[in-house]
Amino acid sequence: MTKKKLARHRIGADRQQPPPTLASIGLDQTLYQNALRHLFDRPVPVEGEREWYWDLDEPEFTATPLEWTHIQTVLFANAGTDLLPYSDDQVGMGLNLVMSNNHDDIPLMVNDPSVSLADAMRMMQTFPCLWRDCIGPRLSKVHESIGSCCNRLEFVCYMWFDVWPTFWNALHVPEWRNAMWFVYCEMLEMPYRQVQIAALHGIGHEGSYLQKPRELQKRMEEFIRNVRNDDELKSYAQAAASGLVQ
Numbered sequence: 001m002t003k004k005k006l007a008r009h010r011i012g013a014d015r016q017q018p019p020p021t022l023a024s025i026g027l028d029q030t031l032y033q034n035a036l037r038h039l040f041d042r043p044v045p046v047e048g049e050r051e052w053y054w055d056l057d058e059p060e061f062t063a064t065p066l067e068w069t070h071i072q073t074v075l076f077a078n079a080g081t082d083l084l085p086y087s088d089d090q091v092g093m094g095l096n097l098v099m100s101n102n103h104d105d106i107p108l109m110v111n112d113p114s115v116s117l118a119d120a121m122r123m124m125q126t127f128p129c130l131w132r133d134c135i136g137p138r139l140s141k142v143h144e145s146i147g148s149c150c151n152r153l154e155f156v157c158y159m160w161f162d163v164w165p166t167f168w169n170a171l172h173v174p175e176w177r178n179a180m181w182f183v184y185c186e187m188l189e190m191p192y193r194q195v196q197i198a199a200l201h202g203i204g205h206e207g208s209y210l211q212k213p214r215e216l217q218k219r220m221e222e223f224i225r226n227v228r229n230d231d232e233l234k235s236y237a238q239a240a241a242s243g244l245v246q
Contacts, residue, residue: 019077019126027070031063035071039094040086051093053103061104065112069119072098072110077126080133088138092152095135099156099164111169120170124179128186136192146197146236147246157194161202171209181210188223193233196223200237204245217241 022029038061042052052058063071075082075098083091098106110120135157142154149155161167170176180202187199207216220241227234239245 019129020073020122022074025070025073025122027067027074031067032071032074035061035063036075036082039097040083040090042090042093044087044089044093051096053093053097065109065114066119068106068109069115069123072106073119073123073126076123076130079130079135080137083134088151088153091134091138092154092156095130095156096152099160101165107164107166108169110166117173117175121175121179124176124183127183128190131187131192131195131198132190135198136190136195139194140192142194146232154194157198158201160198162205167206167209171206177210177212180206181212181215184210185219188219193230196233197236200240201245204240204243207240207243 018024022032045051083094086094097103101108109115110123135153138153139157142150144150144154147158149158167176167180184199184203187195190196203216203220210216220237224234224237224241227237236245
């Protein structure tokens with residue numbers, strides 16, 4: 001696919017600045033390392049067993065909404081390196097907790113009133129790094145039919161914007177709509193089919209809520225025009241542009 005330079009929203013203006021670090025964001029290193037272990041250093045269940053987080057006796061991980069927001073900010077920015085020790089299934093299990101509120105309500109932490117809009121937008125600015133540096137490369141050799149998730153990481157990739165409650169709780173805020181637009185534009189430019197599909201899936205569900213009908217139509221037409229030798233992806237993009245995805 002040919003990449004074209006797109007007009008950037010303000011959230012993308014600082015893209016060339018160094019990514020947030022533990023020191024720059026004021027996040028305790030021990031807390032961050034404990035969060036990584038809590039999310040990812042887990043055994044993969046064998047067939048017939050459930051994931052660790054369904055165990056009622058599992059000790060809870062304690063962090064404030066702002067700390068969880070900072071944890072996600074640094075995690076997204078450094079996922080390519082910080083998650084290297086973990087398998088795809090371990091990464092998939094951990095990210096499932098980050099994207100869904102089926103256990104710790106992690107994705108709702110950034111929506112808490114105690115978290116400033118500036119902190120939330122800093123988290124969103126690093127969000128594309130998770131897809132560019134971690135999810136995309138790990139799934140770069142996957143070419144399954146769209147929607148046929150064969151492992152935990154593929155499920156997370158495809159379903160993120162279907163189940164992620166974060167944006168749904170903030171779609172009335174213009175800065176959040178701009179942030180999501182930036183994320184989708186970044187993902188559509190990445191040379192990873194599964195990441196592009198994830199973005200298209202999200203656009204199919206959330207495109208109308210971005211309140212950018214002209215920009216979205218133009219971007220989707222451009223994406224569809226540049227798809228080569230992939231009729232399934234082109235058809236899926238056409239469906240997403242019309243809000244017709246499941």
